[in-house]
Amino acid sequence: MASTIDTPIAGRHVSTRPAGGLxxxxxxxxxxxxxxxxxxxxxxxxxxxxxxxxxxxxxxxxxxxxxxxxxxxxxxxxxxxxxxxxxxxxxxxxxxxxxxPPTEGGWMRYFRFSLDHKVVGMQYVIATLLFLFTGGLLAMAIRTELLNPTIHVLGPGTYIAVVGEHGTIMMMMASSLVIGPLGNWLVPLMIGSRRMAFPRVEAFSLWLFTAGYMVILTALPMGGFPTGWTGYAPLQTQAGGGMDSYLVGFAIIGTGMVLAGFNLAATIVTCRAPGMTWGRLPIFVWSVLATAALLVFATPTLICAGLFGILDRTAQTAFYVNEHGGSSFLWENLFWFFGHPEVYIMALPGFGMVGEMLPVFTGKQLFGYKVGAAGMIGVALLSFFVWQHHLFQSGINPDMRPLFMLTTELISIPTGFIFLVGLGTLWKARMRMEPPMLFCLALYFNFLIGGITGVFLSDVPVNVTVHGSFFVLAHFHYTIMGGLVFAFFGGLYYWLPKMTGKTLNRKLSLAHFWVMFIFFNLTFFPLLIVGLLGQPRRVFEYAQRLQPLNDFASVSAYILGASFLIFIANFVWSIWIDPKPAPTNPWGSRGLEWQVPTPVPAYNFEHIPVIVSDPYLYGVPDAPPVADFGGASSPAYAAALAGDTAGDGAARSE
Amino acid sequence: MATQTTYQSTPEEAAYEQRAAESALWIGSRFLIGIGAFVYASLAFAYFYLRSANNLDFWRPNHVTAPTALGAAIFALTAATFACIAYGQYRFRRGEAADLAVAGWTAVLLGALAIGLQIYELTRLPFYPGSSGYASCFVGWGAINIAGLVLSVYWIETLLARGHRVKHEVAGDGGLVRSGLPVARLFRANLEGATYVMGFMTLASLFFWVFFYLV
Known part of the structure; x- marks a missing residue:
């Protein structure tokens, strides 16, 4: 190495002047x-x-x-x-x-504004878990109220406020559940970059996310909002002060989501290491890219819809007031134009994570890699053309129903691609039943139920029949919680050893999985049945004959909630009470993120890696290493870096 | 605990990361235009949805219109802001950094005036915000236009301020126009992005000026 250049961590070497801040x-x-x-x-x-x-x-x-x-x-x-x-x-x-900002400084760095994507990723882990557990506690309150159809704990007003708060917090949390913690932590490592494209934007999105959490919590002391998480007008316009928290909170979180997607997309497009061609991009990164595109292009509509709602309630405009030239259906259209892509914002990264883990635990190559990537792009594109199926019962010309029924059913094709990639990888595989793998398998089981019930719901006749029932509720819990949340915990068990440098307790991990998996299904499968039997959502009373099933679901939900305590106990035990250092690559993965030391240095890679082979060559005899980390000592290394002379970094590295 | 603030790169690595950073600014400005397009598309959807629904004939009773002179002035100032920064960039590419400074600060001034006039117009509307669908959309447009202009003008202002600060650093290397130093290269990429975004803002202003004032 002839000479070196000092580069600020997470920053660019831009100026010789001292920093101008205070x-x-x-x-x-x-x-x-x-x-x-x-x-x-x-x-x-x-x-x-x-x-x-x-x-x-x-x-x-x-x-x-x-x-x-x-x-x-x-x-x-x-x-x-x-x-x-x-x-x-x-x-x-x-x-x-x-x-x-300082890049080191012990545990206090996790309570500060940081430009290190790994610190931001861990901050996101804590923030999203806080969201998840807050929403989970509210879910416990809901199930407690539904223990008895006539004896009430909460009362109708409080019940709907709790339901709305639960739904909103969970949807906000779920939209960032993978992208925030794992997307930010992993993407630069997976693409061979030392930094994010816009680290300040990344950190800004995190602190907006936390601000949104507090704003949405302020709804409760103001009486909550009676609309549920969908915020429909005209109830939105008529509601009390809690509705302001909903609108401002969603606008803040939405802004954070746009910024997070903006940064991740720019990072993936421009910061890839030499040799990290589109055909070698890890499937998780493909899923993050597809999700980032949805965040960047769908979420502005939510922000605008929220702004219009705020103007209606403050400046006395009439966007959603029918009597003054507005339309309550305008909100429904704008909200669902974001809201349906939101479903895929939540689902896609989960599938990406599972696609990343399956080859490791099956010892096989990822089946149909290109089909999986194409499926993710296909889902992202089609998701912009399905929103009106949420309006089948309202605000839509009946003649338009078949069109949106068709587009909704069409989206099951690329989703099926992604599903088949997983099943193809599992086919005849000798699986290692480690905790992350179990969560992956659970995702396929749960999402199958969620997906099939979704196909039913896309058909107008069924949709009209079960609209607004617990069937719909159970369907989306099967897709979001059964899919995304299971994938998230699988990802945590898989990547936490790298993120924290500690090994999680295997027995507790397995206990967490089995309790969560069994009681998730025992909670939500009965709710599919009570929905078909006619129990409506968001209503605190129900027919007496449905009490046994509701009680069964409630008790199961309590145990499901307790399963998260096992995770917390495991986390605390393994990280602080009885820490055991994690090996550098405990699962034997070929992923680039596993090739760096643990703990990962602040600059990620001592030298920018040059990617030389595909990431999923598992089970291939004499498979070449995934990357050349040789630095200047490697003959091909400097040539590969210098060969990228087109002037736009990784974007031209293919 | 010691604070690690830097890592070491080889010249090839530094050059590679520099190209990635410039590339990120290029792609980032295009993403910003995409985000803006969906923001304005949401407003346009509201406009045409409410107009076609015309609930209770309350889309636009008596064809009320926002103050046309003020609207024309705001649009003209927005277009002039873009013209100034685009001209400044044109001259900058030809080696005239001083021209960029003059044109750029003029653009900032004009943009600030546009923002001020837009705020003033919202206080002088001849209709109540909730009196019709048109009135609601117009107030929404006013709020979005202010936000968009503030962010665009902020970008131009910070860019010019930064250029002013670092011009002595790069003076010996061809100045901001030709220097190969990272700070100059990022400045040029930033300028290109800001000009594009301001051009997009002007197009959006033109679209809504036509539909709010002329149609």
Whole structure:
């Protein structure tokens, strides 16, 4: 090596000038963020009261939505300011050089604004688990209320508030469940990059995500929102202050989702290592790319829909008010234009993760790699053309139903591609039944039920019959929880040894899996039946004859909830109480992320790897290594790097 | 614990990562246009959906229109902002960095004026925001236009401020126009992206100007 260049971690070597910021990063953390957010909340509320107190609607209604919306917005801005996310964007106004937050600093770095994608990934793990457990607790409350059709614990208003909060938190969480933690942590490592394309945007998306969580929680003390997670108008326009939390929260999370997708897509397109051609891209990265495209192009519609709702409630516009030239169906169209791709935002990364793990535990090549990648792109594209099936019963010309029934059924074809890739890989395989593999197999079992019930639901006659019932509820829990959440935990068990450097307890992992798998099915399969028997969603009372099945589902749900405690116990035990160092590559994977030391250095790779073979050559005798890590000592290495002279980095490396 | 702030790259690796960074700015600006397109498409969907539904004949009673002179001025200022930054980039490519500074700061000024006028217009509407579908869409357009212009002008302003700060660093290497130093190369990629995005903003403004004021 003739010479070397010092490059800031997670940054670019852009200027010889010292950083122009005030060096505030070292003093900022979640505690300062809380303080500034509280100040922002109060300031926003004050300004809102000054602005809105003279409005006739405020004086007449006794509810100042302007103050609530401004308080939540200023609170979120304060959160970003307090954590340090706005330091550089503000310093840029005077042309300051980038300021890099500390990359090390023990456990406190996980409570700060960080540009290290691995730190951000772990922060996302904690944040999404917090979402998941909050939503899970609310689910327990729902099942408790449904223990008895006539004796009530919550009451109708509280029940619908809890249902809405549960649904919204879970959908927000699920949209980032894989992309946030594992997408951010893994993608640069999997494509051979030392950094994200836009690390500040990545970190910004995380802190927006956490701000959105707090905003949506503020709905509960304001009485919640009566619309469920779908927020339908005109109820949306008429609801109390909790609805503002829903709209502002969704807009904030939506903005975070757009930014996360933007950064991941740009990273995958531009930061791939030499030799990481599209044909060698790990299947998980393909799934992240397809998901990122959905996040970037579908989510802006949600943000706009939320903005219109906020304007209706504050500036007194009438987007969703039929009597004044608006239309409540406008919300349904805008919401589902995002909402249906959202389903695939949740499903695709789960399939990508499973596609990544199956070859490792079967010792076989991934069956139909190109078909799987094409299936993911196909699902992403088709998902923009199916949203009106959510309006089969309302707001749609009946003559349009067959078209959207067809497009909805069409999407099962690329989904089937992805499914068959997994089944083909499993065919005649000698499987290693490690915990991650069990979660993968569970995904296929659960998603089969979720997928088939989905095909039923895409047909207008069935849809009309079971619309708004527990059948629909059980269907989407089978796809989202049975698919995505199982894949997520499989991924955690698979990658946590690399992420934390610790080995998780195998017995506890297996116990978690079996309890979760069995009681997930015992919870939701009966709900398919009660749905077919006529029990409606979002209603706290039901027919007496359905009590046994409901009680069975409730008890199963409690045990399902307890299974997550096993995971927490395992996590705490294995990471802190009785830590055992994890081997560098415990599963024997060919994945690039497993070829780096544990713990992974802040710069990921000492030298940029040159990818020399396919990632899934399992079971192939004398398979070449996946990459050349030789640095300058390797003859082919410098030539491969220097060969990329087209001027656009990895994008031209094929 | 010691704070690690740098890692070492070979020149080839540094060059590779530099190309990736420039490439990311190129693709990032195109993604931004994609995001913006879906934002504006959502507004356009609302416009045409409510217009075709015309609930209770309340799409646009009495053909109310937002202040046309103000609307024309806002559009003209937006277009002028784009023209300035595009001209500045044109001159910059021909080696005239000073021209970019003048044209760029003029663009920032014009963009700020457009934002100010858009805010002012929202306070001077001849209709109540909830009086019709048209009125609602117009207020929505106003809010989205302000956000879009603020972000675009912010990008141009920070770019020019950065260029001003670092011009002495690259003066000995051909200046921002020709320097091969990373900071200059990123500046050029940024300028190209900002100009594209501002051009997109102008197209969107033209579309909505026609449908809100002329049709």
């Amino acid at each position: 060096g505030l990063n070292r003093y900022q953390n979640v505690f300062t963020a809380f303080v500034v957010a509280a100040g922002g909340y109060l300031l926003g509320h004050y300004i809102g009261n000054v602005i809105g107190s003279g409005y006739v609607s405020v004086q007449g209604g006794g509810q100042n939505d302007v103050a609530i919306v401004l308080a939540l917005t200023f609170g979120a801005l304060g959160w970003l300011l307090g954590i340090g996310a706005l330091n550089y964007p503000l310093a840029k106004l005077v042309g300051a050089s980038p300021e890099y």
